[in-house]
Amino acid sequence: MFDKLLKRKEPPADAGRLSAILEEEVPAHIAIIMDGNGRWAKMRGLPRIAGHHEGMKTVRKITRLANQLGVEVLTLYAFSTENWKRPKTEVDFLMRLPEEFLSSYLPELVEENVRVTMMGSEDSLPPHTRNAVRKAIDETQDNTGLVLNFALNYGSRAEITDAVRELAVRVASGELTPADITEDHISDGLMTHSLPEPDLLIRTSGEERLSNFMLWQLAYTEFWFTKTLWPDFSSDCLMDAVEDYQRRSRRYGGLKGDGMT
Ligand code: FPP
Numbered sequence: 483m484f485d486k487l488l489k490r491k492e493p494p495a496d497a498g499r500l501s502a503i504l505e506e507e508v509p510a511h512i513a514i515i516m517d518g519n520g521r522w523a524k525m526r527g528l529p530r531i532a533g534h535h536e537g538m539k540t541v542r543k544i545t546r547l548a549n550q551l552g553v554e555v556l557t558l559y560a561f562s563t564e565n566w567k568r569p570k571t572e573v574d575f576l577m578r579l580p581e582e583f584l585s586s587y588l589p590e591l592v593e594e595n596v597r598v599t600m601m602g603s604e605d606s607l608p609p610h611t612r613n614a615v616r617k618a619i620d621e622t623q624d625n626t627g628l629v630l631n632f633a634l635n636y637g638s639r640a641e642i643t644d645a646v647r648e649l650a651v652r653v654a655s656g657e658l659t660p661a662d663i664t665e666d667h668i669s670d671g672l673m674t675h676s677l678p679e680p681d682l683l684i685r686t687s688g689e690e691r692l693s694n695f696m697l698w699q700l701a702y703t704e705f706w707f708t709k710t711l712w713p714d715f716s717s718d719c720l721m722d723a724v725e726d727y728q729r730r731s732r733r734y735g736g737l738k739g740d741g742m743t
Contacts, residue, residue: 495717509681518687518711536713563637581614595627601673602636645671
C-alpha cells in the first residue's frame with residue numbers, strides 16, 4: 483500500500499557473522515516489544531498506519547532470521563489489551579495486519595517449518611482476525627521449527643489474574659490447599675505454560691518499560707533496549723542483541739563458577 487513511497491531493501495544477513503553467532507549459545511526464546519512504528523511514520527510525514535505496515539515487514543525479516551539462528555520461540559507483542567484505547571481507524575488497521583501478514587506469508591511459514599501460536603484473549607478479536615490466526619495455527623500445528631508466538635490482545639496482569647482465579651477455584655473445591663500452591667502452579671496457569679521462559683527481551687524505539695508484557699515470565703530474562711524504531715530494526719540489530727546476550731553472565735540470583743564473578 484505504501485510500498486511506492488518506501489523503496490527499501492535490506493541486504494541478506496551476513497553469513498560469516500551468522501555462523502560466528504551459531505558457535506555460541508543462542509537464546510532459546512526471544513520476546514520483542516515492537517515499538518516506534520508511529521514515530522517512524524511521523525518522521526516521514528506518513529500516517530501512523532504506514533509505520534505499522536512497515537513494521538509488519540520487519541516481522542517477516544526477523545522471523546526468518548530467528549529461524550535461521552535456531553531460536554526455538556519468538557514472541558512478538560503485536561497488540562496489548564491497552565491498545566484498544568487508540569483511535570478506531572488505527573485499531574481497525576492493526577486488526578487487519580495479522581490477516582495481511584498471514585495471507586502474504588503463511589505459505590512461506592509453512593515452507594520454513596514455522597509453527598504459529600497466539601497468546602491473548604481471542605474473544606474480543608474481530609472474527610476476521612481470529613479466523614486468520616486460527617487458520618495459521620491449524621495449518622502450522624505440526625511444524626517443528628521456530629514457534630512464532632503472537633501476543634495479540636494480550637495483557638500480563640490479566641493473564642496472571644486468570645491463573646490465580648483458576649487456583650482459587652481448585653482451592654475452593656478442596657483439590658488443593660493454599661499451602662500446596664507453588665510457583666509452578668502459577669507458571670502452569672499462564673498462556674506460556676508449554677514454552678520456555680524468554681532468555682532475551684528486546685524493546686525497540688528507546689522506551690525502557692515492560693508495558694504489561696510477560697511480567698511473570700521475564701523474572702530472569704536479559705533485557706536489551708535499542709533506540710532503533712521497529713520498522714528500521716534490521717537483521718544486524720537482531721544479531722547485535724544476540725551477540726550482546728552471548729557476552730552476558732546469567733546467574734539467576736546465584737553466583738557463577740568460582741563464586742568470584
Ligand atoms: C507500537 O508502536 C506498535 C504496536 C502497537 C503494533 C505493533 C504491530 C506491528 C509491528 C505489526 C504486527 C504485525 C503482525 C504480523 C501482527 P507505536 O504505534 O506505539 O509507535 P509509537 O510509540 O512511535 O507511536
